[in-house]
Amino acid sequence: MNPEFVAQIYAFTALGVGIILGLAALGSAIGWGLICSRYIEGIARQPELRPQLLTQTLFTGGLMESFPFIVLGVSMWLIFANPLFSNAVVHLTGH
Secondary structure: HHHHHHHHHHHHHHHHHHHHHHHHHHHHHHHHHHHHHHHHHHHOOHHHHHHHHHHHHHHHHHHHHHHHHHHHHHHHHHOOOOOHHHHHHHHHOOO
16 A cells, blocks of 8 residues: 555545534534524513524534534544545455
């Protein structure tokens, strides 16, 4: 197996993981911005519903915040288990 080929697989994997994590962080930031803006709008329209809106806002934010952690888990799997490298070894060596 060529060392440059192995380095290329790991470099492209690292680049892909970086892009994936960056997009997950961007999506999380946009999601929090939308959630908080709707919370403020809801309070402005009906101030008496503030406790219920806060509960819903935090619940929805918690669900939305789980997405980057799921993406982080998949990214760690790609970095440490790297199925792309295992697949390349199988196809190049025939074993």
